[in-house]
Every structure is written in structure tokens, then in C-alpha cells.
Amino acid sequence: MAARIDYDTVSVGTELPPLTVPVTRSGLVRYAGAAGDFNPLHFSDRSAQQAGFPAAIAHGMLTMALAGQLVTEWSGDPASLCDFSVRFTKPVPVPDDGVGARLGLRGTVTEKLEGRRVRVALEVLCEGVKVLGSAQAVVQLN
Amino acid sequence: MAADRPSAGHVYPPTEIYEVSRAKIREFAEAIGAGSPAHVDPAAAEELGHAEVIAPATFPFLVVHRVSSRILNGPEWGLADASPVHTAQRIRPSRPVRAGDRLAVTLHVESVRRLAGRDVVQMRGEVRTEDGEHVVDTFMTFTAGGPDERKTG
Numbered sequence: 057m058a059a060r061i062d063y064d065t066v067s068v069g070t071e072l073p074p075l076t077v078p079v080t081r082s083g084l085v086r087y088a089g090a091a092g093d094f095n096p097l098h099f100s101d102r103s104a105q106q107a108g109f110p111a112a113i114a115h116g117m118l119t120m121a122l123a124g125q126l127v128t129e130w131s132g133d134p135a136s137l138c139d140f141s142v143r144f145t146k147p148v149p150v151p152d153d154g155v156g157a158r159l160g161l162r163g164t165v166t167e168k169l170e171g172r173r174v175r176v177a178l179e180v181l182c183e184g185v186k187v188l189g190s191a192q193a194v195v196q197l198n
Numbered sequence: 199m200a201a202d203r204p205s206a207g208h209v210y211p212p213t214e215i216y217e218v219s220r221a222k223i224r225e226f227a228e229a230i231g232a233g234s235p236a237h238v239d240p241a242a243a244e245e246l247g248h249a250e251v252i253a254p255a256t257f258p259f260l261v262v263h264r265v266s267s268r269i270l271n272g273p274e275w276g277l278a279d280a281s282p283v284h285t286a287q288r289i290r291p292s293r294p295v296r297a298g299d300r301l302a303v304t305l306h307v308e309s310v311r312r313l314a315g316r317d318v319v320q321m322r323g324e325v326r327t328e329d330g331e332h333v334v335d336t337f338m339t340f341t342a343g344g345p346d347e348r349k350t351g
Contacts, residue, residue, distance in 0.1 A: 077231065090222075090229035091260045107281070116284050121230040121256040128255070133246055134234045134294070137255040141288035141337075190286075 060132035063172040063197040072130040072163035072176065077122050079114050079148065080156035087118045101152065111151040116144035119159065119187060123178045126161040127193050136196045138173060143189035148182045157182055163193075172197050203275055206309045210269060212302035215328055216261045220297040223253045230254060243296075252294040258334045259287065261295075262323030265303045270319070270340060277342045280317070286339035292332045300328045308337070317342045 084098050096103035097113055104112045120142050128134045150156045160181040167175040178191035220238075227237035232254045235242035243251045271278040295301070308320040323336040 083229075087229045090226045092264060093260075117256055117259050117287065118230065120287055121232075121254060124255045125230065125232055128232075128234065134232065134236055134254055135246065135248065135252055135291075137289070137291070139288070139290045140255055141286070143286040143339075144284060 060198045061130060063168075063174070066165055066168070066174055066197065068165055068168060070165040072126055072165075075122075075126050075129070075161040077125075077159045077161065078156055079118070079122075079150050079159060080154075081112065081150055081152040083156070084112060084114060084118070084150055087115055091115065091117065093117070104149075109147055109149055111149040114148035114150050114157065116142075119144070119148055119180055120191075122159060123161055123163075123180055123188065123191060124193070126163050126178065127176055127195055130163070131195050131197060133196075137193050138196050139194040141193075142178070142191040144187070145189040146182070146185055146187040148187050159187075166192075169194065203310065204307050206307055208307040210265070210305040212304045212326070213265050214302070216264070216301045216303070218253065218261075218295055218297055218299040218301065220251055223251055223257065223295075223297055226257050226260065227254055230256070248294065248296060250296040250298055252296050255289055255291065255294070257295050258289065258291070258323070258325050258336055259338075261301055261325060262303050262305070262336045262338070265305055266321055266323060266338060269305065275319075277317070277319075277340075280342035282319075282340040282342040284338065285318075285341045286337075288337040289334060290337070291334040293334075295325075295333060299333065301325050301333060302328055313341075315343075 098115050162179045163176045165174050166177045173196050176193045180188045224238050236246050304324040306322040308322050311318045319340045321338050325333045
């Protein structure tokens with residue numbers, strides 16, 4: 057497990073170690089099963105194309121979960137997310153081509169709060185496009 | 199959307215109990231690539247001060263979604279044919295979900311609006327143990343109907 061981050065070592069502007077995460081069609085199917093979300097938009101190209109998407113799209117909650125991972129891998133404690141919010145602003149198409157999509161995740165400390173907590177602004181990019189809006193987390197540090 | 203739909207302030211009382219298993223936490227953690235041993239190893243969880251393995255932060259949505267999707271797609275809301283799209287999510291835990299938790303969801307309708315010809319519904323899933331201990335609030339926004347300008351998952 058990563059060392060837990062000490063509040064005193066963090067300042068406004070501190071950047072979290074970025075992550076690049078591949079998302080494949082089989083990963084979507086796996087998430088669908090684990091989360092019990094069987095909306096066909098997330099595994100069927102036919103359904104996704106009827107709805108105007110080029111291919112099946114990732115579950116918004118999977119993208120949010122990956123953004124959460126960015127934070128908790130940094131903080132060292134999966135229970136450190138105290139308040140976590142996102143808007144799902146753009147789809148993440150995941151073509152069934154054996155490659156899928158690639159998400160770039162970044163986070164920056166924007167505020168130091170009471171109680172050894174910090175606010176982190178999050179950014180998730182797919183092909184250079186931001187797919188989450190107003191994504192932020194309040195994180196409990198040591 | 200049905201004309202007699204519930205409005206802001208409406209509360210759906212607590213549901214049947216959802217019992218959280220170690221296996222479900224492991225399955226969910228693996229599906230999101232969560233590598234912390236605290237999701238699978240009770241000793242690692244204990245090192246972080248938790249009495250049992252803990253679930254990732256977004257896990258509670260799974261518990262709430264079982265309830266909210268049934269309600270939104272049911273006849274009362276009539277959104278099944280309007281393809282409700284999840285447009286925003288906030289998760290505010292009091293503590294992480296742990297294996298062995300027996301959870302009940304109370305669903306609150308926070309707001310119902312019309313925006314650019316579409317229905318925007320905000321709900322709060324209040325998750326407590328069967329003994330009443332608060333675990334987490336999940337705030338969900340869904341948009342349905344109107345011009346098909348879906349953006350999301």
C-alpha cells in the first residue's frame with residue numbers, strides 16, 4: 057500500500073501522480089456485472105448507435121470510480137474520500153476493437169481545509185476531451 | 199413523464215436490506231481496478247482502522263441504483279421510454295461500506311425541474327444500516343426526454 061499522505065506536506069497546486077487507464081469492452085461488461093447495471097448502451101453497439109453514439113459507451117460511474125482511484129492511490133487510503141462529486145458531460149465511447157478507450161486522469165490540490173482535509177480538482181480526458189465536469193473530491197489526509 | 203409524478207420532498211421509505219459480502223466488494227474492486235488490499239484482506243483493512251474489508255467509495259451507488267432505477271423506470275415516473283441518463287453524481291460518506299453491513303436505502307426526491315424541454319430529476323439515496331447508523335448519502339441527477347442530446351453514461 058502506498059504511504060499515506062501527510063497534510064502538512066501538501067500545498068495548493070500539488071499535483072497528484074497522473075494515471076492512464078485503458079477501458080475495454082470486456083472491462084465494461086465486467087463492470088456491468090459487478091455493479092448490476094445492464095443498460096445495453098454500455099455493451100451493445102446497436103443500442104449505442106440508436107442513441108447516437110459511435111460505439112457502446114462507458115458507464116459514467118465507472119469513469120467516476122477511476123477518478124476516485126486516482127485520489128485514493130495518492131492518499132493511500134480508500135476511505136479517504138469524504139465528498140466526491142462529478143458531472144458526466146461527455147461520453148466515453150469504447151470501441152470493440154481490442155483496444156478500447158484510454159482515459160487520462162489528473163488531479164490538483166485546490167484548497168487546504170479544516171480537519172487535515174484538502175479539496176482536489178479532478179480532470180478525466182478521453183482523446184483530449186474532458187469527459188467529467190466540476191469533478192472534485194474532499195480528501196482526508198493524515 | 200407521468201402527470202402525477204412525485205415532487206420534491208417525496209420520500210420512498212427504506213427498502214429491503216442489502217447485505218454486503220466480501221465477495222461482492224472484491225468483485226467490484228476488481229472491476230474498477232482498485233488495487234488497495236483493504237478491499238480484499240481484513241488484516242490490511244484493520245491496519246487502516248477498519249473492522250472489516252471496505253468497499254471503494256463509489257460502491258454505494260450500486261446499492262442505491264437497485265432502488266432508484268426500479269422507481270424511475272416504474273409506472274409512477276414513466277421514464278423507461280424516455281431513456282433517463284445519469285448526468286451528475288455526488289457521494290458523501292459518513293464511513294466506508296464494510297463487508298457484513300446490512301444496508302437499507304431511503305430515497306428522497308430532491309428536485310424535479312424542466313430544463314430546455316427535458317425533465318431533470320435529482321434524488322438522494324440515504325444509506326443506513328438496519329440499526330439506523332448513517333453510512334452514506336448519494337446524490338444523483340437524471341435527465342430524461344426532450345431533444346436527444348445525451349452526453350453521458
